[in-house]
Each structure stands twice: as C-alpha cells, then as structure tokens.
Amino acid sequence: MSVAKIVELTASSKKSFEDAVALGVARAEKTLKNVAGAWISEQKVVVKKGKITEYRVTMRVSFVIED
Numbered sequence: 001m002s003v004a005k006i007v008e009l010t011a012s013s014k015k016s017f018e019d020a021v022a023l024g025v026a027r028a029e030k031t032l033k034n035v036a037g038a039w040i041s042e043q044k045v046v047v048k049k050g051k052i053t054e055y056r057v058t059m060r061v062s063f064v065i066e067d
Contacts, residue, residue, distance in 0.1 A: 003065045004036060012056045017043055020057045034064040 011024030021040060029035050039060045046054035 004062045005065055006060050006062045007032070008041075008058065008060050010056060010058045012054050014054055017055045017057055020055045021059065024057060024059055025061065028061045028063075032061065032063045033066065036062045036064055038062070 007028070009024055009028065011020045011027065013019035013023055021038070025035065025038055028038075039062075040057050041060060042058040044056045044058075045052045046056065
C-alpha cells in the first residue's frame with residue numbers, strides 16, 4: 001500500500017503556461033521525493049500596458065511518502 005501527500009505551489013514564466021508548469025514541477029522535484037503528478041487548479045496572466053508579461057499557474061503536486 002502506498003500513501004501520497006499533496007502540496008500546492010505557484011510557478012511563473014515569461015514564456016507560457018506550459019513553461020510555468022514545467023518550472024514548477026522541476027522545482028518541486030528538487031525538494032520532494034517521488035513526485036507522482038500535478039493538477040493545475042488555476043491559470044493567471046500579468047498584463048502590463050496591454051501585453052502579457054507573465055504566465056502563472058497554481059498547481060497541486062502529489063508525491064508518494066516513503067516508509
């Protein structure tokens with residue numbers, strides 16, 4: 001039997017939502033062991049002078065707890 005835990009985090013990118021997700025998962029991997037998946041719960045953009053300057057995602061990252 002395995003048990004998983006979920007943490008919520010926000011990541012941002014100046015390129016795209018996809019890049020923000022990739023950066024968030026990569027950062028989570030540095031701290032958490034056994035990352036199993038991520039669920040994107042929210043997407044936002046920062047707009048300055050009518051242009052998108054930043055893409056932000058809020059995600060829930062799940063990881064399996066070791067015995």
